[in-house]
Amino acid sequence: MSSYQAALIDVIFSTEKAQSNALKVYQNNYLENALNALSIEFPTVKHLLGEDNFRGMMSQYINTHPKSDFNWSYFGQHMNDFLLSDALSDSGVLEEMPFLVEVASIDWQFRMIEKMDDVPFQPSSFALMQSHPPENLSFEVATGFGLIEAYFPVDLFIDLPTVSGTDQYPPYLEKVKKAIESAIKLSQPRSFVVWRREYQPCIQALDERQRQTYERLAENASVQEVLESVGSDAEAISAWLQNAIQAQQICAVVNE
Amino acid sequence: MQEETTALYRDVSPSIGVGLRHPHYQDALDNKPEEVDFLEVHAENFFASGGIIRALLDDVCDQYAISVHGTSLGLGSEVPLPERVLTQFSELVAHTNPMLVSEHLCFNRAMIDGQLKHSGDLLPIPYNDNSLKIVEGQIQRVQDRIKRPLLIENLSAYIHPNELVPNTNDHYSEIEFLNVMCERAGCGLLLDLNNLLVNAHNRDVEDPVTHVLDTLERLSDNHVGEIHLAGFNKRKVHGYYVDDHGAAVSDQCWQLYRELQTRFHHVPTLVEWDTQIPSWEVLTDQAKHAHTIAITHNPTECSS
Numbered sequence: 001m002s003s004y005q006a007a008l009i010d011v012i013f014s015t016e017k018a019q020s021n022a023l024k025v026y027q028n029n030y031l032e033n034a035l036n037a038l039s040i041e042f043p044t045v046k047h048l049l050g051e052d053n054f055r056g057m058m059s060q061y062i063n064t065h066p067k068s069d070f071n072w073s074y075f076g077q078h079m080n081d082f083l084l085s086d087a088l089s090d091s092g093v094l095e096e097m098p099f100l101v102e103v104a105s106i107d108w109q110f111r112m113i114e115k116m117d118d119v120p121f122q123p124s125s126f127a128l129m130q131s132h133p134p135e136n137l138s139f140e141v142a143t144g145f146g147l148i149e150a151y152f153p154v155d156l157f158i159d160l161p162t163v164s165g166t167d168q169y170p171p172y173l174e175k176v177k178k179a180i181e182s183a184i185k186l187s188q189p190r191s192f193v194v195w196r197r198e199y200q201p202c203i204q205a206l207d208e209r210q211r212q213t214y215e216r217l218a219e220n221a222s223v224q225e226v227l228e229s230v231g232s233d234a235e236a237i238s239a240w241l242q243n244a245i246q247a248q249q250i251c252a253v254v255n256e
Numbered sequence: 257m258q259e260e261t262t263a264l265y266r267d268v269s270p271s272i273g274v275g276l277r278h279p280h281y282q283d284a285l286d287n288k289p290e291e292v293d294f295l296e297v298h299a300e301n302f303f304a305s306g307g308i309i310r311a312l313l314d315d316v317c318d319q320y321a322i323s324v325h326g327t328s329l330g331l332g333s334e335v336p337l338p339e340r341v342l343t344q345f346s347e348l349v350a351h352t353n354p355m356l357v358s359e360h361l362c363f364n365r366a367m368i369d370g371q372l373k374h375s376g377d378l379l380p381i382p383y384n385d386n387s388l389k390i391v392e393g394q395i396q397r398v399q400d401r402i403k404r405p406l407l408i409e410n411l412s413a414y415i416h417p418n419e420l421v422p423n424t425n426d427h428y429s430e431i432e433f434l435n436v437m438c439e440r441a442g443c444g445l446l447l448d449l450n451n452l453l454v455n456a457h458n459r460d461v462e463d464p465v466t467h468v469l470d471t472l473e474r475l476s477d478n479h480v481g482e483i484h485l486a487g488f489n490k491r492k493v494h495g496y497y498v499d500d501h502g503a504a505v506s507d508q509c510w511q512l513y514r515e516l517q518t519r520f521h522h523v524p525t526l527v528e529w530d531t532q533i534p535s536w537e538v539l540t541d542q543a544k545h546a547h548t549i550a551i552t553h554n555p556t557e558c559s560s
Contacts, residue, residue: 115304199308
Protein backbone atom coordinates (compact mmCIF):
# COMPACT_ATOMS: atom_id res chain seq x y z
CA MET A 1 0.00 0.00 0.00
CA SER A 2 1.71 3.18 -1.15
CA SER A 3 -0.27 5.74 0.83
CA TYR A 4 0.82 6.12 4.43
CA GLN A 5 -2.69 7.17 5.46
CA ALA A 6 -4.32 4.12 3.91
CA ALA A 7 -1.61 1.91 5.42
CA LEU A 8 -2.17 3.17 8.96
CA ILE A 9 -5.96 2.94 8.68
CA ASP A 10 -5.60 -0.57 7.31
CA VAL A 11 -3.50 -1.61 10.31
CA ILE A 12 -5.89 -0.02 12.82
CA PHE A 13 -8.87 -1.85 11.35
CA SER A 14 -7.03 -5.14 10.92
CA THR A 15 -8.24 -8.06 13.01
CA GLU A 16 -4.63 -9.17 13.39
CA LYS A 17 -2.49 -7.68 16.15
CA ALA A 18 0.09 -5.24 14.79
CA GLN A 19 3.77 -6.06 15.13
CA SER A 20 4.86 -2.70 16.46
CA ASN A 21 3.84 -1.48 19.91
CA ALA A 22 3.07 1.99 18.55
CA LEU A 23 0.56 0.51 16.14
CA LYS A 24 -0.92 -1.58 18.93
CA VAL A 25 -1.64 1.66 20.80
CA TYR A 26 -3.73 2.88 17.86
CA GLN A 27 -5.48 -0.48 17.51
CA ASN A 28 -6.26 -0.42 21.22
CA ASN A 29 -7.57 3.18 21.03
CA TYR A 30 -9.94 2.18 18.24
CA LEU A 31 -11.23 -0.87 20.13
CA GLU A 32 -11.79 1.01 23.39
CA ASN A 33 -13.40 4.03 21.72
CA ALA A 34 -15.70 1.72 19.77
CA LEU A 35 -16.67 -0.28 22.87
CA ASN A 36 -17.37 2.93 24.74
CA ALA A 37 -19.60 4.19 21.92
CA LEU A 38 -21.53 0.91 21.82
CA SER A 39 -21.97 0.95 25.61
CA ILE A 40 -23.65 4.33 25.31
CA GLU A 41 -25.81 3.28 22.36
CA PHE A 42 -26.90 -0.10 23.76
CA PRO A 43 -27.20 0.21 27.55
CA THR A 44 -29.91 -2.45 27.84
CA VAL A 45 -28.00 -4.96 25.74
CA LYS A 46 -24.94 -4.34 27.90
CA HIS A 47 -26.97 -4.77 31.06
CA LEU A 48 -28.38 -8.09 29.87
CA LEU A 49 -25.06 -9.50 28.64
CA GLY A 50 -22.83 -8.22 31.42
CA GLU A 51 -19.51 -6.44 30.92
CA ASP A 52 -17.39 -9.38 29.71
CA ASN A 53 -19.94 -10.90 27.34
CA PHE A 54 -20.73 -7.43 25.98
CA ARG A 55 -17.06 -6.79 25.22
CA GLY A 56 -16.76 -10.17 23.55
CA MET A 57 -19.81 -9.79 21.35
CA MET A 58 -19.15 -6.17 20.50
CA SER A 59 -15.55 -6.93 19.56
CA GLN A 60 -17.00 -9.18 16.86
CA TYR A 61 -19.31 -6.34 15.75
CA ILE A 62 -16.37 -3.96 15.61
CA ASN A 63 -14.44 -6.39 13.40
CA THR A 64 -17.31 -7.02 11.01
CA HIS A 65 -18.66 -3.44 10.77
CA PRO A 66 -15.73 -1.01 10.60
CA LYS A 67 -16.51 2.56 11.51
CA SER A 68 -17.36 4.65 8.46
CA ASP A 69 -19.40 7.50 9.92
CA PHE A 70 -17.63 10.57 11.29
CA ASN A 71 -19.68 10.49 14.47
CA TRP A 72 -19.29 7.69 17.04
CA SER A 73 -23.01 8.14 17.82
CA TYR A 74 -23.91 6.25 14.66
CA PHE A 75 -21.40 3.43 15.03
CA GLY A 76 -24.08 0.96 16.13
CA GLN A 77 -26.30 1.45 13.09
CA HIS A 78 -25.65 -2.07 11.75
CA MET A 79 -26.30 -3.88 15.03
CA ASN A 80 -29.50 -5.57 13.92
CA ASP A 81 -27.89 -6.91 10.75
CA PHE A 82 -25.02 -8.17 12.86
CA LEU A 83 -27.23 -9.91 15.40
CA LEU A 84 -29.26 -11.56 12.64
CA SER A 85 -26.17 -12.66 10.72
CA ASP A 86 -24.24 -15.90 11.12
CA ALA A 87 -21.56 -14.12 13.19
CA LEU A 88 -23.14 -15.27 16.45
CA SER A 89 -24.35 -18.68 15.34
CA ASP A 90 -21.69 -20.56 17.31
CA SER A 91 -22.02 -18.52 20.48
CA GLY A 92 -25.47 -19.75 21.51
CA VAL A 93 -26.26 -16.30 22.85
CA LEU A 94 -29.43 -15.88 20.80
CA GLU A 95 -30.70 -19.27 21.97
CA GLU A 96 -30.11 -18.14 25.53
CA MET A 97 -31.43 -14.62 24.96
CA PRO A 98 -33.84 -14.77 22.01
CA PHE A 99 -35.02 -11.25 22.87
CA LEU A 100 -31.61 -9.67 22.25
CA VAL A 101 -32.32 -8.54 18.68
CA GLU A 102 -35.51 -6.76 19.72
CA VAL A 103 -33.81 -5.18 22.74
CA ALA A 104 -30.92 -3.92 20.59
CA SER A 105 -33.43 -2.51 18.15
CA ILE A 106 -35.29 -0.51 20.83
CA ASP A 107 -32.02 0.68 22.40
CA TRP A 108 -31.00 2.03 19.00
CA GLN A 109 -34.40 3.56 18.30
CA PHE A 110 -34.30 5.40 21.64
CA ARG A 111 -30.84 6.85 20.85
CA MET A 112 -32.10 8.12 17.51
CA ILE A 113 -35.28 9.58 19.03
CA GLU A 114 -33.18 11.44 21.62
CA LYS A 115 -31.44 13.37 18.83
CA MET A 116 -34.45 14.24 16.67
CA ASP A 117 -35.84 17.71 16.05
CA ASP A 118 -38.14 19.00 18.77
CA VAL A 119 -41.87 19.11 18.06
CA PRO A 120 -43.22 21.83 20.36
CA PHE A 121 -46.08 20.86 22.66
CA GLN A 122 -48.93 23.34 22.06
CA PRO A 123 -51.75 22.57 24.50
CA SER A 124 -53.70 25.69 23.52
CA SER A 125 -54.09 24.35 19.96
CA PHE A 126 -56.50 21.67 21.23
CA ALA A 127 -59.11 24.43 21.57
CA LEU A 128 -59.46 24.16 17.78
CA MET A 129 -61.48 21.02 18.43
CA GLN A 130 -64.21 23.22 19.93
CA SER A 131 -64.46 25.49 16.93
CA HIS A 132 -63.68 23.37 13.86
CA PRO A 133 -65.23 20.21 12.43
CA PRO A 134 -62.99 17.20 13.34
CA GLU A 135 -62.76 16.04 9.72
CA ASN A 136 -60.85 19.28 8.96
CA LEU A 137 -58.36 18.85 11.81
CA SER A 138 -55.41 16.54 12.42
CA PHE A 139 -53.17 15.76 15.35
CA GLU A 140 -49.49 16.64 15.30
CA VAL A 141 -47.65 13.69 16.81
CA ALA A 142 -44.63 13.83 19.11
CA THR A 143 -40.98 13.67 18.13
CA GLY A 144 -40.02 10.13 17.14
CA PHE A 145 -43.62 8.92 17.10
CA GLY A 146 -43.95 5.51 15.48
CA LEU A 147 -45.24 1.99 15.79
CA ILE A 148 -43.00 -1.03 16.22
CA GLU A 149 -43.63 -4.73 16.58
CA ALA A 150 -41.87 -7.08 18.97
CA TYR A 151 -42.55 -10.49 20.46
CA PHE A 152 -40.79 -9.74 23.72
CA PRO A 153 -41.64 -7.10 26.37
CA VAL A 154 -39.23 -4.45 25.13
CA ASP A 155 -41.19 -1.84 27.09
CA LEU A 156 -40.09 -3.58 30.30
CA PHE A 157 -36.55 -4.44 29.19
CA ILE A 158 -35.72 -0.83 28.42
CA ASP A 159 -35.99 0.22 32.08
CA LEU A 160 -33.78 -2.58 33.44
CA PRO A 161 -30.52 -0.54 33.53
CA THR A 162 -32.29 2.29 35.38
CA VAL A 163 -33.99 0.03 37.91
CA SER A 164 -30.82 -2.01 38.45
CA GLY A 165 -29.20 -1.34 41.80
CA THR A 166 -32.44 -0.21 43.44
CA ASP A 167 -34.78 -2.08 45.81
CA GLN A 168 -37.26 -2.43 42.96
CA TYR A 169 -34.89 -4.50 40.84
CA PRO A 170 -35.70 -8.03 42.11
CA PRO A 171 -39.51 -7.71 41.73
CA TYR A 172 -39.05 -5.86 38.43
CA LEU A 173 -36.82 -8.65 37.11
CA GLU A 174 -39.43 -11.18 38.16
CA LYS A 175 -42.03 -9.24 36.19
CA VAL A 176 -39.77 -9.21 33.14
CA LYS A 177 -39.19 -12.97 33.39
CA LYS A 178 -42.92 -13.67 33.51
CA ALA A 179 -43.46 -11.40 30.52
CA ILE A 180 -40.73 -13.30 28.63
CA GLU A 181 -42.45 -16.62 29.36
CA SER A 182 -45.74 -15.25 28.01
CA ALA A 183 -43.98 -13.80 24.98
CA ILE A 184 -42.45 -17.14 23.99
CA LYS A 185 -45.98 -18.52 23.54
CA LEU A 186 -47.05 -15.70 21.20
CA SER A 187 -47.74 -16.58 17.59
CA GLN A 188 -47.91 -12.93 16.51
CA PRO A 189 -45.73 -10.00 17.57
CA ARG A 190 -47.21 -7.33 19.80
CA SER A 191 -47.43 -3.66 18.88
CA PHE A 192 -45.84 -0.78 20.72
CA VAL A 193 -45.89 2.96 20.22
CA VAL A 194 -42.67 4.93 20.71
CA TRP A 195 -42.35 8.69 21.03
CA ARG A 196 -40.45 11.38 22.90
CA ARG A 197 -42.06 13.18 25.81
CA GLU A 198 -40.14 16.41 26.27
CA TYR A 199 -36.62 14.95 26.13
CA GLN A 200 -37.37 11.40 27.25
CA PRO A 201 -37.98 8.55 24.78
CA CYS A 202 -41.04 6.51 25.79
CA ILE A 203 -42.64 3.22 24.81
CA GLN A 204 -46.09 1.80 25.48
CA ALA A 205 -47.51 -1.63 24.69
CA LEU A 206 -50.74 -1.55 22.66
CA ASP A 207 -53.72 -3.87 22.42
CA GLU A 208 -55.37 -4.46 19.07
CA ARG A 209 -57.88 -1.61 19.40
CA GLN A 210 -55.20 0.85 20.53
CA ARG A 211 -52.97 -0.23 17.67
CA GLN A 212 -55.64 0.79 15.16
CA THR A 213 -55.89 4.23 16.74
CA TYR A 214 -52.12 4.76 16.73
CA GLU A 215 -51.95 3.58 13.14
CA ARG A 216 -54.45 6.30 12.23
CA LEU A 217 -52.26 8.81 14.06
CA ALA A 218 -49.13 7.64 12.27
CA GLU A 219 -50.96 7.95 8.93
CA ASN A 220 -51.82 11.59 9.80
CA ALA A 221 -55.53 10.78 9.56
CA SER A 222 -58.10 13.42 10.51
CA VAL A 223 -59.08 13.94 14.13
CA GLN A 224 -62.46 12.43 13.27
CA GLU A 225 -60.91 9.19 11.94
CA VAL A 226 -58.57 8.91 14.91
CA LEU A 227 -61.31 9.40 17.46
CA GLU A 228 -63.66 7.01 15.65
CA SER A 229 -61.00 4.34 15.90
CA VAL A 230 -61.02 4.72 19.69
CA GLY A 231 -64.69 3.70 19.78
CA SER A 232 -68.16 5.13 20.00
CA ASP A 233 -68.22 5.63 23.76
CA ALA A 234 -67.77 9.36 24.51
CA GLU A 235 -66.16 8.64 27.87
CA ALA A 236 -63.62 6.29 26.33
CA ILE A 237 -62.78 8.85 23.65
CA SER A 238 -62.36 11.56 26.24
CA ALA A 239 -60.15 9.34 28.41
CA TRP A 240 -57.95 8.38 25.45
CA LEU A 241 -57.57 11.98 24.38
CA GLN A 242 -56.68 13.10 27.88
CA ASN A 243 -54.08 10.33 28.17
CA ALA A 244 -52.55 11.04 24.79
CA ILE A 245 -52.24 14.73 25.60
CA GLN A 246 -50.84 14.13 29.08
CA ALA A 247 -48.28 11.68 27.74
CA GLN A 248 -47.56 14.20 24.96
CA GLN A 249 -47.99 11.52 22.29
CA ILE A 250 -49.91 14.20 20.44
CA CYS A 251 -48.49 17.70 20.69
CA ALA A 252 -50.95 19.87 18.83
CA VAL A 253 -54.06 20.04 16.68
CA VAL A 254 -53.69 21.63 13.28
CA ASN A 255 -56.28 22.90 10.84
CA GLU A 256 -55.77 21.13 7.51
CA MET B 257 -5.93 37.20 7.04
CA GLN B 258 -2.88 36.75 9.27
CA GLU B 259 -3.14 40.21 10.85
CA GLU B 260 -6.91 39.83 11.31
CA THR B 261 -6.39 36.48 13.02
CA THR B 262 -3.81 37.80 15.44
CA ALA B 263 -5.90 40.85 16.25
CA LEU B 264 -8.88 38.64 17.00
CA TYR B 265 -6.98 36.60 19.58
CA ARG B 266 -5.53 39.71 21.22
CA ASP B 267 -9.06 40.99 21.73
CA VAL B 268 -10.05 37.90 23.70
CA SER B 269 -9.70 38.61 27.42
CA PRO B 270 -7.42 36.33 29.40
CA SER B 271 -9.71 33.53 30.44
CA ILE B 272 -9.67 30.02 31.87
CA GLY B 273 -11.99 27.21 30.83
CA VAL B 274 -12.69 23.55 31.40
CA GLY B 275 -13.90 20.83 29.08
CA LEU B 276 -17.62 20.16 29.50
CA ARG B 277 -18.18 16.42 29.67
CA HIS B 278 -21.36 14.43 30.18
CA PRO B 279 -21.12 13.79 33.98
CA HIS B 280 -20.86 17.55 34.63
CA TYR B 281 -23.73 18.88 32.53
CA GLN B 282 -25.98 19.64 35.48
CA ASP B 283 -23.11 20.73 37.77
CA ALA B 284 -21.94 23.26 35.22
CA LEU B 285 -25.39 24.83 35.10
CA ASP B 286 -25.95 24.76 38.87
CA ASN B 287 -22.53 25.86 40.03
CA LYS B 288 -20.53 28.25 37.88
CA PRO B 289 -17.27 29.11 39.62
CA GLU B 290 -16.01 32.66 39.15
CA GLU B 291 -12.70 31.38 37.85
CA VAL B 292 -14.27 29.39 35.01
CA ASP B 293 -14.77 31.77 32.13
CA PHE B 294 -15.59 29.36 29.34
CA LEU B 295 -16.48 25.76 28.56
CA GLU B 296 -15.15 23.68 25.72
CA VAL B 297 -17.61 21.34 24.02
CA HIS B 298 -16.69 18.55 21.63
CA ALA B 299 -18.58 19.51 18.49
CA GLU B 300 -19.73 16.02 17.54
CA ASN B 301 -21.52 15.53 20.87
CA PHE B 302 -23.79 18.44 20.01
CA PHE B 303 -24.61 17.83 16.35
CA ALA B 304 -28.14 16.68 17.22
CA SER B 305 -30.73 19.10 15.89
CA GLY B 306 -33.05 18.67 18.88
CA GLY B 307 -33.53 16.93 22.18
CA ILE B 308 -31.99 17.37 25.58
CA ILE B 309 -28.43 17.77 24.31
CA ARG B 310 -29.32 20.78 22.18
CA ALA B 311 -31.44 22.24 25.01
CA LEU B 312 -28.56 21.80 27.42
CA LEU B 313 -26.18 23.48 25.02
CA ASP B 314 -28.49 26.48 24.83
CA ASP B 315 -28.63 26.68 28.64
CA VAL B 316 -24.84 26.45 28.86
CA CYS B 317 -24.46 29.19 26.25
CA ASP B 318 -26.62 31.46 28.42
CA GLN B 319 -24.13 31.17 31.29
CA TYR B 320 -20.71 30.62 29.71
CA ALA B 321 -18.64 31.58 26.74
CA ILE B 322 -18.15 28.49 24.58
CA SER B 323 -15.24 26.98 22.73
CA VAL B 324 -16.27 24.52 20.00
CA HIS B 325 -13.63 21.79 19.64
CA GLY B 326 -13.94 19.46 16.67
CA THR B 327 -12.59 15.93 17.01
CA SER B 328 -13.65 14.20 13.81
CA LEU B 329 -12.87 16.47 10.86
CA GLY B 330 -9.35 15.08 10.33
CA LEU B 331 -8.21 18.08 8.31
CA GLY B 332 -4.99 16.37 7.21
CA SER B 333 -6.86 13.50 5.55
CA GLU B 334 -6.32 12.81 1.87
CA VAL B 335 -10.04 11.93 1.65
CA PRO B 336 -11.89 15.27 1.66
CA LEU B 337 -14.31 16.33 4.35
CA PRO B 338 -17.89 15.49 3.27
CA GLU B 339 -20.22 18.42 2.79
CA ARG B 340 -22.72 16.91 5.25
CA VAL B 341 -20.23 16.95 8.13
CA LEU B 342 -18.96 20.42 7.29
CA THR B 343 -22.55 21.66 7.32
CA GLN B 344 -23.19 20.12 10.76
CA PHE B 345 -20.01 21.70 12.09
CA SER B 346 -20.72 25.14 10.66
CA GLU B 347 -24.34 25.07 11.86
CA LEU B 348 -23.15 24.35 15.39
CA VAL B 349 -20.71 27.26 15.21
CA ALA B 350 -23.44 29.55 13.89
CA HIS B 351 -25.82 28.38 16.61
CA THR B 352 -23.44 28.87 19.54
CA ASN B 353 -21.39 31.86 18.36
CA PRO B 354 -18.37 30.53 20.27
CA MET B 355 -15.37 32.56 21.41
CA LEU B 356 -13.06 29.94 19.86
CA VAL B 357 -13.33 27.16 17.31
CA SER B 358 -10.65 24.49 17.07
CA GLU B 359 -9.64 21.19 15.50
CA HIS B 360 -6.53 19.00 15.35
CA LEU B 361 -3.55 18.64 13.06
CA CYS B 362 -4.24 15.06 12.09
CA PHE B 363 -5.87 12.70 9.67
CA ASN B 364 -8.43 10.05 10.61
CA ARG B 365 -9.76 8.25 7.55
CA ALA B 366 -8.91 6.57 4.28
CA MET B 367 -10.55 4.63 1.49
CA ILE B 368 -9.72 0.94 1.74
CA ASP B 369 -10.95 -1.25 -1.12
CA GLY B 370 -13.48 1.40 -2.06
CA GLN B 371 -14.89 1.70 1.45
CA LEU B 372 -14.40 4.71 3.72
CA LYS B 373 -12.95 3.77 7.08
CA HIS B 374 -12.96 6.43 9.81
CA SER B 375 -10.77 5.64 12.80
CA GLY B 376 -12.38 8.12 15.19
CA ASP B 377 -8.83 8.87 16.36
CA LEU B 378 -6.29 11.65 15.86
CA LEU B 379 -3.57 10.20 13.63
CA PRO B 380 -0.26 11.89 12.84
CA ILE B 381 0.62 13.26 9.42
CA PRO B 382 4.11 13.66 8.01
CA TYR B 383 5.36 17.25 8.15
CA ASN B 384 5.95 17.60 4.41
CA ASP B 385 4.75 19.78 1.56
CA ASN B 386 2.00 17.37 0.53
CA SER B 387 0.49 17.39 4.03
CA LEU B 388 0.81 21.14 4.15
CA LYS B 389 -1.11 21.49 0.89
CA ILE B 390 -3.90 19.17 2.08
CA VAL B 391 -4.28 20.70 5.52
CA GLU B 392 -4.09 24.27 4.23
CA GLY B 393 -6.89 23.59 1.76
CA GLN B 394 -9.13 21.88 4.29
CA ILE B 395 -8.59 24.54 6.97
CA GLN B 396 -9.44 27.28 4.52
CA ARG B 397 -12.54 25.40 3.40
CA VAL B 398 -13.78 25.18 7.01
CA GLN B 399 -12.82 28.79 7.77
CA ASP B 400 -14.65 30.03 4.70
CA ARG B 401 -17.75 28.22 5.90
CA ILE B 402 -17.66 29.26 9.55
CA LYS B 403 -16.46 32.75 8.64
CA ARG B 404 -13.81 32.86 11.36
CA PRO B 405 -10.32 31.49 11.90
CA LEU B 406 -9.77 28.02 13.26
CA LEU B 407 -7.26 27.09 15.93
CA ILE B 408 -5.37 23.91 15.10
CA GLU B 409 -4.06 21.72 17.92
CA ASN B 410 -0.66 20.04 17.88
CA LEU B 411 -0.84 16.29 18.33
CA SER B 412 0.50 13.57 20.56
CA ALA B 413 1.75 10.82 18.29
CA TYR B 414 3.00 7.29 18.89
CA ILE B 415 4.39 6.67 15.46
CA HIS B 416 6.30 8.55 12.82
CA PRO B 417 4.87 7.92 9.34
CA ASN B 418 8.30 6.81 8.17
CA GLU B 419 8.12 3.81 10.50
CA LEU B 420 5.12 2.47 8.61
CA VAL B 421 5.84 3.54 5.04
CA PRO B 422 9.53 4.15 4.32
CA ASN B 423 10.41 7.46 2.66
CA THR B 424 7.36 9.22 4.10
CA ASN B 425 9.74 11.94 5.15
CA ASP B 426 9.32 15.23 6.92
CA HIS B 427 10.35 18.43 5.18
CA TYR B 428 9.80 20.48 8.33
CA SER B 429 10.15 20.11 12.08
CA GLU B 430 6.82 20.07 13.92
CA ILE B 431 7.19 23.71 14.98
CA GLU B 432 8.26 24.83 11.50
CA PHE B 433 5.22 23.06 10.08
CA LEU B 434 2.90 24.73 12.59
CA ASN B 435 4.35 28.16 11.82
CA VAL B 436 4.03 27.74 8.07
CA MET B 437 0.55 26.19 8.35
CA CYS B 438 -0.72 29.15 10.39
CA GLU B 439 0.80 31.66 7.98
CA ARG B 440 -0.52 30.02 4.84
CA ALA B 441 -3.96 28.95 6.07
CA GLY B 442 -4.61 32.04 8.18
CA CYS B 443 -5.44 29.89 11.17
CA GLY B 444 -4.14 30.02 14.74
CA LEU B 445 -2.57 27.43 16.98
CA LEU B 446 -4.11 25.63 19.91
CA LEU B 447 -0.95 24.86 21.84
CA ASP B 448 -1.45 21.63 23.80
CA LEU B 449 1.34 21.52 26.37
CA ASN B 450 0.40 18.05 27.56
CA ASN B 451 0.72 16.64 24.03
CA LEU B 452 4.24 18.07 23.76
CA LEU B 453 5.12 16.50 27.10
CA VAL B 454 3.64 13.10 26.20
CA ASN B 455 5.67 13.10 22.98
CA ALA B 456 8.83 14.04 24.88
CA HIS B 457 8.27 11.27 27.42
CA ASN B 458 7.63 8.70 24.72
CA ARG B 459 10.86 9.74 22.99
CA ASP B 460 12.74 9.22 26.28
CA VAL B 461 13.87 12.83 26.39
CA GLU B 462 15.96 13.36 29.52
CA ASP B 463 14.36 16.62 30.65
CA PRO B 464 10.94 16.94 28.98
CA VAL B 465 10.14 20.42 30.31
CA THR B 466 13.42 21.95 29.10
CA HIS B 467 13.07 20.07 25.82
CA VAL B 468 9.57 21.48 25.22
CA LEU B 469 10.63 24.99 26.20
CA ASP B 470 13.59 24.82 23.83
CA THR B 471 11.36 23.51 21.05
CA LEU B 472 8.83 26.27 21.57
CA GLU B 473 11.55 28.93 21.19
CA ARG B 474 11.06 28.53 17.45
CA LEU B 475 7.29 28.99 17.60
CA SER B 476 5.88 32.33 16.49
CA ASP B 477 4.04 33.77 19.52
CA ASN B 478 1.40 35.48 17.44
CA HIS B 479 -0.06 32.19 16.24
CA VAL B 480 -1.04 30.89 19.66
CA GLY B 481 -4.75 31.45 20.29
CA GLU B 482 -5.41 28.93 23.06
CA ILE B 483 -3.50 26.66 25.44
CA HIS B 484 -4.58 23.19 26.57
CA LEU B 485 -3.45 21.81 29.92
CA ALA B 486 -3.94 18.18 30.91
CA GLY B 487 -2.45 15.17 32.59
CA PHE B 488 -1.98 11.61 31.46
CA ASN B 489 -2.02 8.18 33.00
CA LYS B 490 1.46 7.17 34.18
CA ARG B 491 0.73 3.54 33.33
CA LYS B 492 2.15 2.73 29.91
CA VAL B 493 0.09 0.97 27.23
CA HIS B 494 2.20 -1.24 24.96
CA GLY B 495 5.25 0.68 26.16
CA TYR B 496 3.83 4.16 25.52
CA TYR B 497 2.36 6.89 27.66
CA VAL B 498 -1.06 7.53 26.16
CA ASP B 499 -2.54 11.00 25.93
CA ASP B 500 -5.75 9.94 27.64
CA HIS B 501 -6.53 13.17 29.55
CA GLY B 502 -7.20 10.82 32.42
CA ALA B 503 -5.49 12.60 35.30
CA ALA B 504 -5.01 15.97 36.93
CA VAL B 505 -2.75 18.41 35.09
CA SER B 506 0.77 17.11 35.65
CA ASP B 507 3.36 19.05 37.64
CA GLN B 508 5.45 19.30 34.49
CA CYS B 509 2.52 20.77 32.58
CA TRP B 510 1.94 23.36 35.32
CA GLN B 511 5.66 24.18 35.24
CA LEU B 512 5.53 24.71 31.48
CA TYR B 513 2.46 26.90 31.85
CA ARG B 514 4.19 29.07 34.44
CA GLU B 515 7.34 29.38 32.33
CA LEU B 516 5.35 30.36 29.26
CA GLN B 517 3.32 33.10 30.94
CA THR B 518 5.81 35.72 29.81
CA ARG B 519 4.99 34.82 26.23
CA PHE B 520 1.34 33.74 26.41
CA HIS B 521 -0.25 35.31 29.46
CA HIS B 522 -3.07 36.75 27.36
CA VAL B 523 -4.01 33.40 25.85
CA PRO B 524 -7.26 31.61 26.82
CA THR B 525 -6.38 28.40 28.64
CA LEU B 526 -8.37 25.20 29.01
CA VAL B 527 -8.05 22.31 31.46
CA GLU B 528 -8.91 19.00 29.75
CA TRP B 529 -9.97 15.90 31.68
CA ASP B 530 -11.77 13.39 29.48
CA THR B 531 -11.36 9.94 31.06
CA GLN B 532 -11.49 8.87 34.71
CA ILE B 533 -13.47 12.09 35.04
CA PRO B 534 -13.38 13.60 38.54
CA SER B 535 -16.05 15.58 40.35
CA TRP B 536 -16.92 19.06 39.06
CA GLU B 537 -15.26 20.52 42.17
CA VAL B 538 -11.96 18.77 41.49
CA LEU B 539 -12.04 19.79 37.83
CA THR B 540 -12.84 23.42 38.55
CA ASP B 541 -10.13 23.52 41.23
CA GLN B 542 -7.71 22.85 38.40
CA ALA B 543 -9.13 25.84 36.55
CA LYS B 544 -8.73 27.94 39.69
CA HIS B 545 -5.09 26.90 39.89
CA ALA B 546 -4.56 27.94 36.26
CA HIS B 547 -6.26 31.22 37.06
CA THR B 548 -3.90 31.80 39.99
CA ILE B 549 -0.86 31.13 37.81
CA ALA B 550 -2.14 33.48 35.10
CA ILE B 551 -2.69 36.26 37.64
CA THR B 552 0.53 35.67 39.59
CA HIS B 553 2.67 35.60 36.47
CA ASN B 554 0.93 38.35 34.57
CA PRO B 555 3.86 40.37 33.24
CA THR B 556 1.68 43.45 32.75
CA GLU B 557 0.72 43.55 36.42
CA CYS B 558 4.29 42.77 37.56
CA SER B 559 5.70 45.73 35.66
CA SER B 560 3.10 48.23 36.86
